[in-house]
Amino acid sequence: MSVRKRKPQPVKAAKAHSRRTHQAKPKARPAIKPAKAAVAVPQVKDRASPSKQEAVLALLQRAKGATIPQITEATGWQPHSVRGFLSGVVKKKLKLKVESRKDGSDRTYRIKGRASS
Template identity: 55%
Template structure:
């Protein structure tokens, strides 16, 4: 276990079980941890960056969780398509340039909220702000800030929007990301 991260016996048991039995997904709690106590344990792990959200209501062990247990971090899987590989390069490159200015090394995750939102925006049907809010647990102003900051300023991507009925839908044309990755469209 890491000297800088002290875990309670319950936190240790939950993280260990997730790593050993469910590929890092938090799916088990000790029998004595129920209801509100479960949420407090989750909040404690999340506040210490030991777990990260996975999907709409799931959690998985973060890199810091592996470190706290002294367990080697899993090797990330290779993207399943060439386009996903190019997208990962664009995101990593943009984050790397930004982080070099702010000291330190970039920390990228293929399952980050940023990658999740970009994937939603690349769908042919795009995504509404409400859909992104549900998927990320962000508030409306956070989604709009992400559009302006991370997508437009940081990554230099253009966002298209259309009104479908009463809902505004945002899309990130694949050609934008492919152009950023150096692919001829």
């Protein structure tokens, strides 16, 4: 039986070292960081305008509910963000029951059991 010898492979060019290996190592940080401000000033929200979350919840609490286009218009969010808000915040975090029904081409959402005229 004859054993075939492998052909010698061409030598590959060595890869250039990354720039990171040639950079100087960062200096050690001090153990204690100085405080940025002595006293934190609490931010006061302007209660004249509701937050976007409050606006969406108000729309959902109406007797007829709200559609995704209505919510996107009120908040400026994208439709996928509205659906994520309904699922993640309203259903999971706030533990509210959201009722959904199909009306023509749009789906109407409302908070179940909390209809306020």
